[in-house]
Amino acid sequence: MNKETAIAQIVANTDVDIDSAELILKKAKEGGETSGKCYESWLNERFLPNVVKIDLSDYTRMCVDALKILGNTAATDYGSSRQRDLGQLWADMTRGYLGEIAVKNFLKAKWNIDITLGHEIGELVEYLPTDIEKIKDSAGSFRQANLKVSIKATKWNGIWLDIPGDQFNHSDIHLMTKVHTGRDHLFAFFKVISVFKDKVLKKGIEEGAIDEAQAGDIFTKLPDFKPIVAYIAGFAEKNNLLDNPRYEFKVGPKHATIYAWNGEITSSDLRNIKRDNNVPSEVRFSGIGRFSHDSGYLFNTGNLRWSESDWEGLVRRL
Numbered sequence: 001m002n003k004e005t006a007i008a009q010i011v012a013n014t015d016v017d018i019d020s021a022e023l024i025l026k027k028a029k030e031g032g033e034t035s036g037k038c039y040e041s042w043l044n045e046r047f048l049p050n051v052v053k054i055d056l057s058d059y060t061r062m063c064v065d066a067l068k069i070l071g072n073t074a075a076t077d078y079g080s081s082r083q084r085d086l087g088q089l090w091a092d093m094t095r096g097y098l099g100e101i102a103v104k105n106f107l108k109a110k111w112n113i114d115i116t117l118g119h120e121i122g123e124l125v126e127y128l129p130t131d132i133e134k135i136k137d138s139a140g141s142f143r144q145a146n147l148k149v150s151i152k153a154t155k156w157n158g159i160w161l162d163i164p165g166d167q168f169n170h171s172d173i174h175l176m177t178k179v180h181t182g183r184d185h186l187f188a189f190f191k192v193i194s195v196f197k198d199k200v201l202k203k204g205i206e207e208g209a210i211d212e213a214q215a216g217d218i219f220t221k222l223p224d225f226k227p228i229v230a231y232i233a234g235f236a237e238k239n240n241l242l243d244n245p246r247y248e249f250k251v252g253p254k255h256a257t258i259y260a261w262n263g264e265i266t267s268s269d270l271r272n273i274k275r276d277n278n279v280p281s282e283v284r285f286s287g288i289g290r291f292s293h294d295s296g297y298l299f300n301t302g303n304l305r306w307s308e309s310d311w312e313g314l315v316r317r318l
Contacts, residue, residue: 001038001039001040001043002037002038002039003025003037003039005039006025006039006040006042006043007021007022007025008021009043009048010024010025010043010047013048013051014051014053014229015226015227015229016180016229020156020180023156023157024047024156024157024178024180024231025039027156027157027158027159027287027301028042028047028301030159030259030286030287031159031160031286031300031301031302032159032259032260032300032301032302032303033046033233033301033302034046045307046306046307047231049110049308050106050231050232050233050234050306051229051230051231051232052102052105052106052109052229052230052232053105053227053228053229053230054098054101054102054105054179054227054228054229054230055227056189056192056225056227058098058101058105059094059098059185059189059225059228060189060193061101062094062097062098062100062101063090063094063097063186063189065097065119066090066093066094066096066097067090068119069093070086070089070090070093087186090186091185091186094185094186095153095155095179095181095185096153097117097119097153098153098179098181098228098230099151099152099153099154099177099179099230100117100119100131100151100153100177101117102153102177102179102230102232103115103131103132103151103175103177103232104117105230106232107315110311111315113135113136113315113318114135114136114142115132115133115134115135115136115145116132116133116134116135116142117131117132117133118130118131118132118133128150129148129150129170129171130145130147130148130149130150130171131149131150131151132145132147132149132151132318133145135318145318146317146318147172147173147314147317147318148170148171148172148173149171149172149173149175149318150163150167150170150171150173150174150175151175151177152174152175152176152177153176153177153178153179154176154177154178154179155178155179155181156178156179156180156181156182156231157178157287158176158178158233158301159286159287159300159301160261160285160287160288160291160298160299160300160301161174161176161233161236161298161299161300161301161304162291162296162298163236163296163297163298164291164293164295164296165293165295165296166296167296167297168236168238168264168296168297169238171238172237172238172239173235173236173237173238173314174235174236174237174238174297174299175232175234175235176232176233176234176235176299176301176304177230177231177232177233178230178231178233179228179230180228180229180230180231181228184223185228187222187223188222188223188224188225188226189225191219191222191223191224191225192224192225196218196219196222197215197219201215201218201219202215233301233304233306234301234304234305234306234310235304235305235306235310235314236297236299236303236304236305237305241262241263242262242303242305244260244262244303245260245262246261246262246263246264247260247261247262247269247273248260248261249273249277249283251277251279251280251281252281254281254282255281255282255283255284256273256274256277256279256281256282256283256284257284257285257286258273258283258284258285258286259286259300260300260302260303261285261298261299261300261303262299262300262303263297263298263299264296264297265294265295265296265297265298266294266295267294267295270283286300
């Protein structure tokens with residue numbers, strides 16, 4: 001299967017546009033999920049079986065869940081001084097929760113397993129060791145999950161499962177989900193529930209800022225809400241890391257690029273890579289350059305567990 005056929009299959013099976021299909025395929029290759037120019041096994045064995053959709057009902061609940069704790073959340077990014085405004089913070093938190101509901105839908109669709117997510121009003125701690133609070137047993141009652149599962153949601157173009165500090169050792173499983181939200185998911189949601197048409201634009205007409213025709217034109221150009229596609233990319237396990245090289249890189253004319261990492265990363269690693277391998281230029285990570293912190297655990301998507309047997313083993317232990 002060549003690139004063009006794979007892109008057509010992604011579009012047909014997920015209803016994303018061609019640009020989004022090209023991006024997920026490009027990042028699969030960049031992240032080490034597939035190699036060469038044959039994409040058939042990646043598409044049929046890894047990507048399509050691990051894709052779910054998030055409908056308007058799920059989106060609404062996750063959006064409101066994020067709003068519940070918005071006032072108790074730090075506005076800075078982890079490891080950074082960058083301040084996010086309240087709207088950006090809400091959008092980011094909603095995306096994170098969408099990653100969690102995607103896992104819930106995934107477990108329900110493939111194994112008929114019901115879970116609850118730990119979304120309650122109250123203080124948001126910097127890191128929760130588990131995002132799966134309870135699981136329904138064979139008798140139909142909810143019990144505590146046997147494993148602590150942390151769910152990390154990234155954007156559609158993410159290729160790194162990045163776990164800062166000592167978070168890796170506080171959870172049994174670290175699971176990564178790519179959520180196809182783009183930058184306009186909140187706007188699309190506001191459009192479909194008539195916030196713009198019945199509130200913002202109506203008020204603009206009343207105040208004389210726009211007329212009816214302008215309001216209609218603005219409304220038409222706003223993004224439409226569509227079910228959100230999420231790709232469950234895989235997971236890393238605290239007590240069972242894959243026996244792969246800890247890192248792999250290649251040296252280019254301007255800088256060296258790390259394209260694979262599997263396990264712990266420390267503040268001295270990049271300096272050591274540069275020194276031990278006589279790299280004459282800067283050492284960067286593929287797709288991101290540098291991370292906002294210098295210690296923790298890091299995995300490219302190609303180093304995650306993702307096969308049917310991997311998921312079956314995880315589900316049995318939950």
